[in-house]
Amino acid sequence: MDMNDCKTVLSTRIGIVGSGHLGVALAQGLIAAGLPRANLLLSNRHSSAARGRLKKAGLEDRYADNRRVVDESQLILLTVRPQDYRALSGLQLKSGTVLVSFIAGLPVERIKSLFQPPPQIVRVMVSAPDTIAGACAIGARYGADSALVDGLLRRLGIELINLPSEAEFDAFTVYGPCLPIVLTYCESLAVKVSQEAIARGATACNLPPWGKVIAWANAVRPRGLDDRARRDYLHSATTPGGVTEALLDAVGEGLTLSDCFRAGIARSQRLAG
Ligand SMILES: NC(=O)c1ccc[n+]([C@@H]2O[C@H](COP(=O)([O-])OP(=O)(O)OC[C@H]3O[C@@H](n4cnc5c(N)ncnc54)[C@H](OP(=O)(O)O)[C@@H]3O)[C@@H](O)[C@H]2O)c1
Incomplete structure (x- = not known):
């Protein structure tokens, strides 16, 4: 991966489904890395906690519902809790969309089975929000080869640990x-x-x-x-x-x-x- 992949990430429209602790930390990390705010959308179920979190982070204006996030994003980061992932099953992804699941425990094949046709999926496990904020996170990735995702992780300062398999x-x-x-x-x-x-x-x-x-x-x-x-x-x-x-x-x-x-x-x- 070269620096061009890193640059490409900053001109990509990125949607984050789930704006809790992790989703907001990733959004803030991307903006700090130079992603224009206009390229970012975040969804949630409009709970008061989620709305409050977006407000506190100064990201209220970046809220969108799942439909809009999916329609307007090229790269979608899934940051809902594992017990909520099935709620994403009705979403129709555009062809070429890349999904990055940060959901703990869920194998790539399980996420893939939600969508027809199955999109490109990368699974990432990353360390806690404070390490993302400090650009000192570690993570592991598994799934589709995607220079865009590698650029995203690099922009966020996430050091990847190579694992033998999923x-x-x-x-x-x-x-x-x-x-x-x-x-x-x-x-x-x-x-x-x-x-x-x-x-x-x-x-x-x-x-x-x-x-x-x-x-x-x-x-x-x-x-x-x-x-x-x-x-x-x-x-x-x-x-x-x-x-x-x-x-x-x-x-x-x-x-x-x-x-x-x-x-x-x-x-x-x-x-x-
Ligand atoms: N926190 C960490 O340190 C950490 C680290 C690594 C991985 N993870 C993984 O990241 C994921 C999120 O963790 P978290 O701690 O950020 O959880 P969280 O604070 O509870 O946030 C979950 C978010 O998902 C939203 N959500 C739930 N169902 C949704 C749906 N159908 N459509 C759109 N948004 C939906 C919630 O919105 P509402 O409040 O409106 O329901 C909330 O904003 C988990 O899968 C976890 O395994 C977390």
Whole structure:
């Protein structure tokens, strides 16, 4: 991929379906990277929370319903919760549309089955909104070859970790994007964490050598938070019913760390069902 692909992203019309924590962070990251506001639309179900979030982010004027997002965008980012993904099934995509699903747990084939004819789909798992805001996120991608998507991820400053296959996404989610959050939560509960055990657990799940990701998690995790700031951080990084929530619940119940990671992986696998 060359710099032209990065430039192309900034002249692409991008639609974000779901304007919660992640959708808004991606929108803000893209605008900060130089995407003209006029090229961006975001949808939601018009809940007061979603409207409030768009207002707070100064993105109210970029709201559109799903139909308009789909009609006017060349690249569509899906950022709804896994339990809501079926609501997208009635949408008719234009030919040539590229979909990027950021939804935890859901395999590419599951998303593909919603649309006729099946569009080009890329699945991305990315770290929490604060890392996107800081242009220090990590992620993994799987699916269609798309220079446009690679340009998008690069523009957002997301460092990609190569995984052997889509099967490793569940383990990647807990040992990668969730790790700064788990470390922060463990610290607040004075739970001791062995970095070696984390590296061994990742290896046992067929992930590549994990030292770099552990170092990343230690570097990006917030420190010195007071109770309120920690609550806000954990809230924005935790999708209700999602993988991080399962992981943190297990930590709170006092399970061993390896059992906590197992609980997170199991939740990710259940989301696919
Ligand atoms: N938060 C993270 O750190 C993180 C990290 C990696 C991946 N993810 C993934 O990103 C996705 C979103 O997570 P989140 O934490 O941002 O969730 P969230 O804050 O609950 O946001 C979900 C958004 O989706 C909207 N939505 C739901 N159904 C919709 C529909 N049919 N059409 C249009 N919009 C719809 C909601 O709008 P209403 O409020 O109006 O219903 C809300 O704006 C999840 O799949 C999660 O696995 C999140």
